[in-house]
Amino acid sequence: MAEVDFTIGHKEYRLASQPGEERLLKRAAALLDTEAQQILEQAGRMPEPRLLLLAGLMLADKFNTLEDRADKAEKQLQRLQSNPAKVEVPVIPEDLKEAMAELAARAESLSEQLEERMGD
Structure with a gap:
C-alpha cells in the first residue's frame, strides 16, 4: 500500500x-x-x-x-x-454563385458609369 x-x-x-x-x-x-x-x-x-x-x-x-x-x-x-428541431441549410449551386457575382460586378460597373454621368 x-x-x-x-x-x-x-x-x-x-x-x-x-x-x-x-x-x-x-x-x-x-x-x-x-x-x-x-x-x-x-x-x-x-x-x-x-x-x-x-x-x-x-x-x-x-x-x-x-x-x-x-x-x-x-x-x-x-x-x-x-424532438430534434429540423435545421435546413440552403446550398447555393456553384453556377448560381458565379452568376450572382457577375451580376454584382455588372451592377457596380453601371453604378460607377451613372456616377460619372451625374458628375458631368
Missing part, C-alpha cells in the same frame, strides 16, 4: 491508499484544502474538526450546484434528442 502525504488547512496528514489511487487522493485533498484555505482567510485559525466540517460542507454545496446543473443539461439533451 502506498502512503500519501498532504496538507489541509494548517495540518499535515498521511493516509494509506490503494496502488494507483494516490493521484485521486491528492486531488481530493487539494479540493478540500482549497476550501479550508478560504475559510482560514476569512475566519482565521480554528479547530481542525470545525475546519474540516466547514470545508466539507462548502464542497457539498458546490457538488449539489453542479449536480443540479448536470441534471438540467441532461434533461435538455434528452428533450432535444427526442
Whole structure:
C-alpha cells in the first residue's frame, strides 16, 4: 500500500491508499484544502474538526450546484434528442454563385458609369 502525504488547512496528514489511487487522493485533498484555505482567510485559525466540517460542507454545496446543473443539461439533451428541431441549410449551386457575382460586378460597373454621368 502506498502512503500519501498532504496538507489541509494548517495540518499535515498521511493516509494509506490503494496502488494507483494516490493521484485521486491528492486531488481530493487539494479540493478540500482549497476550501479550508478560504475559510482560514476569512475566519482565521480554528479547530481542525470545525475546519474540516466547514470545508466539507462548502464542497457539498458546490457538488449539489453542479449536480443540479448536470441534471438540467441532461434533461435538455434528452428533450432535444427526442424532438430534434429540423435545421435546413440552403446550398447555393456553384453556377448560381458565379452568376450572382457577375451580376454584382455588372451592377457596380453601371453604378460607377451613372456616377460619372451625374458628375458631368
